[in-house]
Amino acid sequence: MKKIIVFTILAATATLLAQHPASPAHAGETxxxxxxxxxxxxxxxxxxxxxDKVITLCAICHTPDYIPMQPRLPAKTWDAEVHKMIKAFGAPINEEDAKVIINYLTTEYGTGK
Ligand code: HEC
Known part of the structure; x- marks a missing residue:
């Protein structure tokens, strides 16, 4: 198994080097x-x-377009979703900001419940 991994890495490196040879044309352009x-x-x-908070804090790892891509969700599902981002994926969002974000998501992308 180890051999296969080493071979794969070597093959990938060789392919990359073949595609991007050190180009002498750019030498000296420092x-x-x-x-x-x-x-x-x-x-x-x-x-x-x-x-503004959603754009600053929720678009660190992925496009904020993930939000409108969801079906309309009830408040408790948005709450769980935001806390999943924090607990499972490590989003650096404090409780105060999380509340503002959940409120925004529930108002703009919620089911009204
Ligand atoms: C620390 C990185 C990180 C931050 C910050 C983050 N997310 Fe995510 N998010 C992820 C990952 C990882 C996934 C799942 C993997 C994928 O599909 O890209 C995801 C997926 C999603 C999804 C798709 C549904 C799902 O559960 O997979 C939604 C909706 C979402 N995030 C909303 C948010 C919102 C709202 C915020 C802000 C509160 C946020 N994310 C902040 C990492 C993050």
Missing amino acids: DTVHSITLPEIPPTLKDGPGK
Whole structure:
């Protein structure tokens, strides 16, 4: 089993090296500053109190689009979902912020229950 893993890693490394050979064309370009502009992908969340916290705290690990992708959920399911992010996945969100977020999710993406 170990041999297979080592072989796989070697094969993957070889493939990467083959695709990106050290290019002499870029040697010596150390004093040139290159910049790129990343595309802005606007979050598609509904406006409402707490939206800013959701964007700051819930989009650390994945797109906030995971929220509107869910069916409308009752308050206790959103509560469980937020606490799953905190307990199971380690989201750095304190109880005070969690309450604001759960309230936002229940109001904007809830079932009214
Ligand atoms: C520490 C990383 C992290 C943070 C921060 C985080 N999540 Fe997640 N989230 C995950 C992971 C991991 C999954 C499941 C794996 C996947 O499908 O990407 C997930 C999945 C989800 C899903 C899909 C349904 C599910 O349970 O799999 C929803 C909805 C969701 N997160 C909402 C939130 C909300 C709301 C917040 C803010 C309170 C949040 N997440 C913050 C890591 C995080």
